[in-house]
Amino acid sequence: MAAREIDPRAxxxxxxxxxxxxxTEIERGDLAPGSPLPSEKALTERYGVARNTVRxxxxxxxxxxxxxxxxxxxxxxxxxxxQGDA
Amino acid sequence: MAAREIDPRAxxxxxxxxxxxxxTEIERGDLAPGSPLPSEKALTERYGVARNTVRxxxxxxxxxxxxxxxxxxxxxxxxxxxQGDA
DNA sequence: TTATATTTGTCCGTATGTATG
DNA sequence: ACATACATACGGACAAATATA
Numbered sequence: 761m762a763a764r765e766i767d768p769r770a771x772x773x774x775x776x777x778x779x780x781x782x783x784t785e786i787e788r789g790d791l792a793p794g795s796p797l798p799s800e801k802a803l804t805e806r807y808g809v810a811r812n813t814v815r816x817x818x819x820x821x822x823x824x825x826x827x828x829x830x831x832x833x834x835x836x837x838x839x840x841x842x843q844g845d846a
Numbered sequence: 847m848a849a850r851e852i853d854p855r856a857x858x859x860x861x862x863x864x865x866x867x868x869x870t871e872i873e874r875g876d877l878a879p880g881s882p883l884p885s886e887k888a889l890t891e892r893y894g895v896a897r898n899t900v901r902x903x904x905x906x907x908x909x910x911x912x913x914x915x916x917x918x919x920x921x922x923x924x925x926x927x928x929q930g931d932a
Numbered sequence: 933t934t935a936t937a938t939t940t941g942t943c944c945g946t947a948t949g950t951a952t953g
Numbered sequence: 954a955c956a957t958a959c960a961t962a963c964g965g966a967c968a969a970a971t972a973t974a
Binding site: 799800801815829830831832833834835 | 938939940
């Protein structure tokens, strides 16, 4: 479990805290390019939030170009040298 | 896209302007009975308002019997001869 | 092929907090 | 105080894509 420290009453809303946490993990290299993030369900349990909140966080990562998502498969770390969707 | 002309400063509040706009579309027959309205998300983008505002507009249509909503599916044009929910 | 499980996608229902006029 | 609107969050249901048996 080890729920990350998400504070629902902090000025930063939970979905942004989660996005920041995942961004740190990715940029630190804890997750290699091409490898999948934990599933939305797993992230839901890790952070103790609803799925929609996890999805809002993932949308932030997608917008910043850090990851890409494939329906039915998962969300993957994008290679820094990539420009497209694969 | 083509955001409809919703004027936040008009005397009519946005949710009523949206309700009026959708009512016109329905009565004009642009949308056939049984067919779904655009999703709340799509309407959010079309009118450039928050989801709650779209929902307020849909509530007006529901109260006037023009549409009915199915949880998890969408909001549909009611047949004029219908009395029930289907 | 068929069936099942997993994962993401799309919806709506509801609630709370904040801000404005 | 009230009406309106926005942002955020939780929850539940079902659809679509994928993976595996």
